Structure formats: C-alpha cells, structure tokens
Amino acid sequence: MKKILFLPMILLLVLLFAACSGSDNEVNSGNDDQNNDQNNDQEQNNDEEQNNEQSADVPDRDFAAEGLPEYNQAIGDLEETTLEVWMAADYIDEAPVQDAIAEFMEVYPNINVETAGHTWGDMQDQVRLAVNGGAPPDLAHFHAFSMGNQGLAEPVDDLWEEWGAEEEFLPGAVDNVTWEGTKYGVPIDINTTFYLYNTEMFEEKNLSPPTTLEEFTEVSIEVADLDQGRYGFVPAASTWGLHGWMVSEGAEILTEEDGEWSTNFTDEKVLDVVKTYTDIATEHKVGPLPPAQARQSDHPVAMFGNERAAAIISGPFDISRIENEFPEMFDKVGTALLPGSGKGSVAGGGSMFVPKDSENREASFELMKWIISDKYAIRMADEMGRHPVKAHMYENELYADPLLEPFIETLQHAEQYYLEAFPEANSAYSDAFRNVFDGADIEEAFTEAQEKAEEALARSSNE
Incomplete structure (x- = not known):
C-alpha cells in the first residue's frame, strides 16, 4: 500500500520540476535575447568609436579662404x-x-x-x-x-x-x-630671362637697351669703359641661359619627330647666336671670361651689383638678390626684353x-x-x-x-630647355660652349658635340 502511494508522489515531483525548468528556460531565453541585443549594440558602439579613433578629426578651418589646399x-x-x-x-x-x-x-x-x-x-x-x-x-x-x-x-x-x-x-x-x-x-x-642694365651708365652714354643681336654687340661695346674697369656685358657659360637667346632668335638645338629626337648644334642660326654671345668676351673684350665653375649665376650678379658691368641677362630671382645684396645701387636697375628677332626666352x-x-x-x-x-x-x-x-x-x-x-611679357613665350632630359647630349653641348670661351673654334667644337650627342641619343632610343 505504501509502495502504491509513493509512485504517484515521484511522478508529481518530476512534472513539477519539468514545469519549473521550462518556465526558467523561457525566462533565460528572453534574457539571452536581451543580452545579445545589448552585446550587439555595444559592439556597434565600439566599432564606431574605433572608426572615430582611426579617422582624424577635420580641423575647423576655412582652408580655401587661407589660400591653402582643402583638408585631405x-x-x-x-x-x-x-x-x-x-x-x-x-x-x-x-x-x-x-x-x-x-x-x-x-x-x-x-x-x-x-x-x-x-x-x-x-x-x-x-x-x-x-x-x-x-x-x-x-x-x-x-x-x-x-x-x-x-x-x-x-x-x-x-x-x-x-x-x-x-x-x-x-x-x-x-x-x-x-x-x-x-x-x-x-x-x-x-x-625666364631678360635684360638687366644700369640706367645711370646707359644715360651717361645716351643709350637705350638693345633690341636685336646686332644692337646687343654695338651697345655692349659703347657702354663699356675699360679704363674705369667697367665692362659692357657679363656673359655666363650656362647653356640654360644661352637657350634664352636661342628661343628669342628662333634657333632650335633639339627637334622631335614621331618620337625620335635629334640635335641641331651645327645649324647656322645656332652658331650665329653662340658667336655673337661669346665674342663679347673673346673678340671684343668688353665682357669678362666666365669663371670655370659649375654655378654660373653668381659672377654676373656680383659684377653688375658692384657696378663693374653695365648689363647682364638674368631672371626675376636676381632682381630680389640685387635688392638685398646691393641696395645702394638698386634704384639704378632697369629691365628690358631679351635682344632678338623674335619673342620669348628660356622657361625656368x-x-x-x-x-x-x-x-x-x-x-x-x-x-x-x-x-x-x-x-x-x-x-x-x-x-x-x-x-x-x-x-x-x-x-x-x-x-x-x-x-x-x-x-611677365616674356613668360608667355618662354620655352623649356628640353636638352636637359638627355644628360649625355646636354653635357656634350655644354662642353662645346665652355670650350669656345677657352679659345676653341666654334664650328669644330659644336660639330664634335653634335656627333657625341647623336651617339648618346641613339643609345637612349635603343634602351
């Protein structure tokens, strides 16, 4: 009898436990869903915070109004x-x-x-x-x-x-x-380059800046006063500077056709420009020989600033330099276009x-x-x-x-010195120019340079 009564009691306890377990599981399941939502929200917030940390803050400035690039x-x-x-x-x-x-x-x-x-x-x-x-x-x-x-x-x-x-x-x-x-x-x-001259020296001789190559020679001779240690013009052994004269005179030292480059160092116009420019020092003796140094811009500025020369060819950068280094003569500086039959100069x-x-x-x-x-x-x-x-x-x-x-006027017509893109050819051309100042025959020097340059260009095109 006791055994019969005990079994139903056990079944009742099992059922009650199962019911309670089911109820707890439903509650726990609801809590898990809520916890998962909270975890997902937290992960999203963490991701946003991490992204905010990784992305730099944009400065609160009007960059364009300041003349600066926009923030990148x-x-x-x-x-x-x-x-x-x-x-x-x-x-x-x-x-x-x-x-x-x-x-x-x-x-x-x-x-x-x-x-x-x-x-x-x-x-x-x-x-x-x-x-x-x-x-x-x-x-x-x-x-x-x-x-x-x-x-x-x-x-x-x-x-x-x-x-x-x-x-x-x-x-x-x-x-x-x-x-x-x-x-x-x-x-x-x-x-770009243009003509700088001492207005006081030119006024003393009643001269105006030259406008052609022929006038350049005449004016350089006339404004010089060698007894007073004053040159008419200071040349420089710079092929970049020389290129300004080439552009102004319409002479081409380098041409390109269908991707093939060739040099024209022995062209008559090229040789005429070189002769006119170098003769100032080598033939007429109204300009000093350029010093044997790589940087050719310092000597002309020093000669002009110290009033040992009446004119040079240079760019706007040396206007500022003369003003800073030679302020006592800066009010005597005048500028004019480069002498030549055309427009333009070298682009620098x-x-x-x-x-x-x-x-x-x-x-x-x-x-x-x-x-x-x-x-x-x-x-x-x-x-x-x-x-x-x-x-x-x-x-x-x-x-x-x-x-x-x-x-400003010359800048609109200035042309790049593209020979610089071919170092070997440029070196041959530069050496020829320097050698003329040192007494070499112009035609022989530039014929030799032409041969070296063409060999270098041929090697370059085959590489």
Missing part, C-alpha cells in the same frame, strides 16, 4: 609616416618653404617631414644614386620632365586628375613636369617630384600642393624672387612693379 582626409587617416624631402639648398632653408612644411605637419600631425638641402646641379645624380641603391627620398626637387624621361620619377597623372587644378596653371609650368604626355610632378616656380623654374619606387607617393604629392599653395606662393615671390606657377597669382599687386614687366 585620406592623408589625415594614414598611419604615422615620415617623408624624406630633398630640395635645392637655396630653397629649403628659406622661410616660405620652411613655414609651409611646418604648417602641413600641424594640420597632419601623423606626417613627419625631414628635409635636406642639395646643390641644384648635383640633384639628379644624387637622386639617380638613391633610386638605383633602393633608398629613394619621398620628394625631390629638379625638372620633373627630365627625371621622368630618365625613369627616375613616378608618374602622377592620377593624382593630378583627383586634384582637378590643372587649369589654374601656366602652360609653361605644366611643361616642366610633363614628358611625352605624362606628368611626373608638380611645378614649384617659374621664371623647377618642380617637385616623387622619385621612382618611393613608398609615400600620395603624402608627398599632398605636401607639394601645400608648398605651392597661394598662401606660400606669394611669399616665395615676394621674399625669394621665385614666382608662382598659377595664372591667377599674377593679379597680385606685387606684379605692378615695372621692373617685372619684361618678365
């Missing part, structure tokens, strides 16, 4: 990056360039910029060594068209297209970074580029945009005599200066 979020979101920048020594230590780099690092604190100054004439060799050695800098300074032709620069057409600013630039400036339709950098400044200035195989292409390109931004471009013009590459900048009151009128 992609650059702000980069990991900590160091950019190694090589620039010409007479640029990198100047306040406008240093200030542009400093402000760039303030806006992009994840980017650190380390700079080094190099001699302009040594830059392409230094970059070549660095690229071939597998340790290129991130940004360098020279003529990007030349570096592109030599395979030492990265193409940046895609970054230009993303930027969308090409229409703002002067055509001659864009030419400095373009080779066979591809852009290899960003121009930093632009210049430099550009920045990303050396081949650099790993920081985008950040380097962004830094280039900052260096040439309106805010710093006008300071480079005012403080350094390095003039802007964007057309609208010439509306600034700075360009109301009458001394700059020949510069």
Whole structure:
C-alpha cells in the first residue's frame, strides 16, 4: 500500500520540476535575447568609436579662404609616416618653404617631414644614386620632365586628375613636369630671362637697351669703359641661359619627330647666336671670361651689383638678390626684353617630384600642393624672387612693379630647355660652349658635340 502511494508522489515531483525548468528556460531565453541585443549594440558602439579613433578629426578651418589646399582626409587617416624631402639648398632653408612644411605637419600631425638641402646641379645624380641603391627620398626637387624621361620619377597623372587644378596653371609650368604626355610632378616656380642694365651708365652714354643681336654687340661695346674697369656685358657659360637667346632668335638645338629626337648644334642660326654671345668676351673684350665653375649665376650678379658691368641677362630671382645684396645701387636697375628677332626666352623654374619606387607617393604629392599653395606662393615671390606657377597669382599687386614687366611679357613665350632630359647630349653641348670661351673654334667644337650627342641619343632610343 505504501509502495502504491509513493509512485504517484515521484511522478508529481518530476512534472513539477519539468514545469519549473521550462518556465526558467523561457525566462533565460528572453534574457539571452536581451543580452545579445545589448552585446550587439555595444559592439556597434565600439566599432564606431574605433572608426572615430582611426579617422582624424577635420580641423575647423576655412582652408580655401587661407589660400591653402582643402583638408585631405585620406592623408589625415594614414598611419604615422615620415617623408624624406630633398630640395635645392637655396630653397629649403628659406622661410616660405620652411613655414609651409611646418604648417602641413600641424594640420597632419601623423606626417613627419625631414628635409635636406642639395646643390641644384648635383640633384639628379644624387637622386639617380638613391633610386638605383633602393633608398629613394619621398620628394625631390629638379625638372620633373627630365627625371621622368630618365625613369627616375613616378608618374602622377592620377593624382593630378583627383586634384582637378590643372587649369589654374601656366602652360609653361605644366611643361616642366610633363614628358611625352605624362606628368611626373608638380611645378614649384617659374621664371625666364631678360635684360638687366644700369640706367645711370646707359644715360651717361645716351643709350637705350638693345633690341636685336646686332644692337646687343654695338651697345655692349659703347657702354663699356675699360679704363674705369667697367665692362659692357657679363656673359655666363650656362647653356640654360644661352637657350634664352636661342628661343628669342628662333634657333632650335633639339627637334622631335614621331618620337625620335635629334640635335641641331651645327645649324647656322645656332652658331650665329653662340658667336655673337661669346665674342663679347673673346673678340671684343668688353665682357669678362666666365669663371670655370659649375654655378654660373653668381659672377654676373656680383659684377653688375658692384657696378663693374653695365648689363647682364638674368631672371626675376636676381632682381630680389640685387635688392638685398646691393641696395645702394638698386634704384639704378632697369629691365628690358631679351635682344632678338623674335619673342620669348628660356622657361625656368623647377618642380617637385616623387622619385621612382618611393613608398609615400600620395603624402608627398599632398605636401607639394601645400608648398605651392597661394598662401606660400606669394611669399616665395615676394621674399625669394621665385614666382608662382598659377595664372591667377599674377593679379597680385606685387606684379605692378615695372621692373617685372619684361618678365611677365616674356613668360608667355618662354620655352623649356628640353636638352636637359638627355644628360649625355646636354653635357656634350655644354662642353662645346665652355670650350669656345677657352679659345676653341666654334664650328669644330659644336660639330664634335653634335656627333657625341647623336651617339648618346641613339643609345637612349635603343634602351
């Protein structure tokens, strides 16, 4: 009897336990769903917080109103990056360039910029060594068209297209970074050459600046006063400077047809320009022989500034230099177009580029945009005599200066010195020019240079 009563009691307890368990499972299941929702919300919040931490805050500034590039979020979101920048020594230590780099690092604190100054004439060799050695800098300074032709620069057409600013630039400036339709950098400044003369010396002789090659010779002879130690003109053994005379006279030293380049060093016009220019020192003796040094720009400026010469050919950069170094004679400086039968002169200035195989292409390109931004471009013009590459900048009151009128007019017709893209051919041409000052026969010197240049171009086309 006791056994019969015990079994139902056990069944009752089992049923009650099962019911309670089912009820607890339903409650726990509801709690789990709620906990899962809370966990999902927390994970989403954590992801958003992580994304916010990874994405740099946009500075609360009107960059365009300040004359600066718009904030680039992609650059702000980069990991900590160091950019190694090589620039010409007479640029990198100047306040406008240093200030542009400093402000760039303030806006992009994840980017650190380390700079080094190099001699302009040594830059392409230094970059070549660095690229071939597998340790290129991130940004360098020279003529990007030349570096592109030599395979030492990265193409940046895609970054230009993303930027969308090409229409703002002067055509001659864009030419400095373009080779066979591809852009290899960003121009930093632009210049050209024109005639600078001592107005007091010219007035004493009742002379006006020469307008043709023939007048150039006549005026240089007449304004000279060798008894007083005064030359009529100071020539320089610079083929870049010589190219201004070639352009003005319509002489071509290099031509291209269907992708094939050839030199014309022995063309009659070319030889006539070389003879007229060098005869000032070698034949007429009213100009000093250029010193045997790589940098040819210092000697003419020193002679002119110290009033030991009545005229030189130079660019706007030396107007600023004369004002700073020779202030006592600056009010005697006059300017005029380069003598010649046509218009124009050599296009100068430099550009920045990303050396081949650099790993920081985008950040380097962004830094280039900052260096040439309106805010710093006008300071480079005012403080350094390095003039802007964007057309609208010439509306600034700075360009109301009458001394700059020949510069602005010539700039519209200036042409690049493309021979520089072929170092061996350029070296042969430069050696011939130097040798003429040292007494070599013009025709023989340039015939030999032509042969060497053609051999070099043939090797280049076969590589």
